[in-house]
Amino acid sequence: MSKIKDHTLAEKGKAQYMWARTHMQILTHTVSRLKKSRPLKGATLGVCLQITKETSVLLVGLQELGAKVVCCAGNPLTTQDDIAAFLDSQGIQVFAWSNQSKSEYDWCQNMVLQHKPDIITDDGGDLTIKAHKTKLKILGATEETTTGITRYQSLAKQGKLYHPIIAVNNARTKMLFDNQYGTGQSTIDGFLQAMNLLFTSKKIVVAGYGWLGKGVAKKCQGMGAKCIITEVDPIKALEAHMDGFVVMQMSKAVKIGDVFITCTGMRDIITKQHLLSMKNGAVVGNVGHFDVEIDAKFLLSQKVRQVRPNLDECVLPNHKKIYLVSKGRVANLIASEGHPPEIMALSFSNQLYSILYILKNHKKMKNQVYPVPQEIDEQIALDALHSMDVRLDKLTQKQITYHTSW
Numbered sequence: 171m172s173k174i175k176d177h178t179l180a181e182k183g184k185a186q187y188m189w190a191r192t193h194m195q196i197l198t199h200t201v202s203r204l205k206k207s208r209p210l211k212g213a214t215l216g217v218c219l220q221i222t223k224e225t226s227v228l229l230v231g232l233q234e235l236g237a238k239v240v241c242c243a244g245n246p247l248t249t250q251d252d253i254a255a256f257l258d259s260q261g262i263q264v265f266a267w268s269n270q271s272k273s274e275y276d277w278c279q280n281m282v283l284q285h286k287p288d289i290i291t292d293d294g295g296d297l298t299i300k301a302h303k304t305k306l307k308i309l310g311a312t313e314e315t316t317t318g319i320t321r322y323q324s325l326a327k328q329g330k331l332y333h334p335i336i337a338v339n340n341a342r343t344k345m346l347f348d349n350q351y352g353t354g355q356s357t358i359d360g361f362l363q364a365m366n367l368l369f370t371s372k373k374i375v376v377a378g379y380g381w382l383g384k385g386v387a388k389k390c391q392g393m394g395a396k397c398i399i400t401e402v403d404p405i406k407a408l409e410a411h412m413d414g415f416v417v418m419q420m421s422k423a424v425k426i427g428d429v430f431i432t433c434t435g436m437r438d439i440i441t442k443q444h445l446l447s448m449k450n451g452a453v454v455g456n457v458g459h460f461d462v463e464i465d466a467k468f469l470l471s472q473k474v475r476q477v478r479p480n481l482d483e484c485v486l487p488n489h490k491k492i493y494l495v496s497k498g499r500v501a502n503l504i505a506s507e508g509h510p511p512e513i514m515a516l517s518f519s520n521q522l523y524s525i526l527y528i529l530k531n532h533k534k535m536k537n538q539v540y541p542v543p544q545e546i547d548e549q550i551a552l553d554a555l556h557s558m559d560v561r562l563d564k565l566t567q568k569q570i571t572y573h574t575s576w
Contacts, residue, residue, distance in 0.1 A: 173281070174254040175267035183223075183256025187230070190223040194515035195557040196550065200522060201231035209526055211236030216287030218242050218279065218297035219314065220503055221249040221266045224514035226257055228521060233262060240285045242278040244293030244314075245459075246270035247496070248503040276300075289528055291521055294459045295321040302332055310334040310528035310535060312521055316349075316380070317435045317459035322539050334535035336524040338517065341542035343550045345381050348517045352509030353502060354385030357431065357457050358393065360506035364481045364495045365429075365453055370394030375427035377420065378434035379406040382457060386433055387415060398423050400439075420444060430454040431501075432463035439463040445492055453481075455495030457502050466498030480505040519550045 191198055215237045219225045233239050241257070243249045243266040251268050258264045263285065265278035279297050283306055290311040292298045295318035298311045302325065310333050313319050319339055325331040338344055358369075374395040376387045387397045387410070400420045401407035411417050420439070424430075424447045432439045435458045442465050445454070456463045469492060473485040480501070482494045496504035508514075523546045528535070555562065565573070 172254075172258040172262075172264040173267070173278070174258055174264050175249075175251040177255050177258065179252035179255040180259040181256075183226070183250070183252035183254070184259075186223040186250070186253060187226045187256055190511040190514075191227050193511040194224065194227050194518070196515040196553045197227060197231060197519050197522065199553065199557070200519060201234055205234055208236035210529070213289065213529060214238045214240065214285055214287045215525065216240055216282045216285065216290045216297060216301075216308075218244050218282065219291065219293045220244045220508060221254050221257070221264070222503070222508050222514075223250065223253055224508065224511050224518065226253050227511070227515075228518040229257060229262055230260055231522065232525070233260065238285075239263070240265075240282050240287065242266050242282045242297065243270070243275070244296070245500055245503060246272065246275040247499050248508075250507070289525055291525065292318055294318045298322070298335070299325075302330070305332075308333050309532040310336065312336045312338050312524040312528070314517065314521070315339050315435075315459050316382075319539060320435065326538055331537045331539075333537055334528065334532065335539045336528060337539050337541055338520045338524055341520045341547045341550075343547050343554070344517045344520050344542075348509060348513050349381035350385035352385070352513035352517075353382045353433070353457060354389035355513075356502035356506050356509050357386045358389045360457075360480075360502040360504070361429065361431070361453075361455060361495060364455070364478060364501065364505040365493075366478070367453075371396065372428040373398060373426055374429045374431065375400065375420075375423045377430070377432040377439045377463070378436075378458075379403075379410040379415075380433065383433035384410075384413075386431055386457065387413075390431075391415075395429075398427060421447070424448050424452075428452060430464075432456045432458055434458055434463060435460075437462035438465070441465050442468045445469065446486060446488055446490075448490065448492060450490040451493070453493040453495065454498075455501040455505075456498050457500055459500060461498040464494070464498045466494060469494050470497065516550060516554060519553065520546065523550070 240263040249266045249268045265281045293314040319337045374390045375398045377400045399410040399415045424444045469484040475483045480496045495501045
């Protein structure tokens with residue numbers, strides 16, 4: 171039996187589901203095509219993702235393909251309670267509600283694992299790591315995030331990865347679009363919702379120039395902000411410089427920045443000393459997976475006052491006021507609604523195809539991190555283009571011969 175916040179929100183959640191479904195044709199067409207064969211019949215899927223309207227389209231689709239679906243939240247703060255209620259009304263087991271404590275978050279994951287899932291679909295690796303610690307035998311897992319993949323690769327290096335993982339995050343149809351365009355747009359939305367301040371002319375410091383940071387920086391630039399990049403990777407720093415951004419060390423950026431957005435997946439990006447060096451009135455927030463990029467514990471241990479939804483004023487010992495977005499957790503999912511459905515249709519199509527791939531091929535897969543097969547990646551791109559009424563040229567036989575000649 172599910173545990174959610176409010177069952178009466180199911181109708182509201184259904185309306186949100188229908189809106190997202192309308193804009194996720196890549197995914198819904200795939201489900202419709204496969205529905206007759208019910209390829210997931212008999213499989214139990216343990217899903218640890220952000221409980222959003224877009225996720226509900228994936229979960230209902232998995233159920234329509236025959237799976238028993240049990241889910242929990244990928245973050246303790248991000249669950250949309252109306253969506254949780256809708257999913258429960260559809261017969262999906264849901265253990266998720268907004269603003270969970272750490273113990274509640276852990277309990278929900280344990281409840282999912284009690285159903286002994288055959289395959290886990292994860293967002294950050296928490297559920298999969300917990301399955302490892304409890305020695306739960308599963309066929310494999312799929313992973314949505316860079317953070318989760320990094321954790322599995324560490325396990326693999328130590329010889330402690332006990333089942334195959336498909337790195338959905340690394341698929342081109344996920345990374346190039348979800349990580350860049352999705353995060354870029356939803357981050358702008360989240361910070362605007364939290365601050366309601368003008369971006370134009372602000373000095374916005376973006377920590378990290380991977381796909382997330384690149385998307386955020388370009389959207390900030392498009393809003394008229396003066397963007398500063400901090401990086402530890404020389405190649406990415408050079409790329410940011412060539413893209414026209416100012417690149418500098420965080421220790422220097424903190425003295426001039428108005429808004430700080432961390433996008434790294436690494437801890438201690440903005441430390442206590444950095445915070446003390448910032449200008450009075452600076453705003454800091456994170457769109458990395460965990461709440462360790464900014465020293466939120468230090469900020470929240472000061473004199474704190476909520477000034478807007480998802481925006482806390484923290485008065486430091488030096489009397490400066492620093493404003494923290496979403497308590498240092500993933501701001502684009504807490505202060506905003508996350509990525510738009512058109513983007514998530516790409517990511518979740520990768521999840522669906524990867525689940526089917528594991529179910530069919532797990533016996534010959536090793537305990538390692540696998541990429542999404544190229545044929546799946548390309549098929550999703552073709553499906554996306556078709557849904558947008560975009561058509562491609564094809565090479566002629568003469569061109570193919572020329573290309574393969576030497």
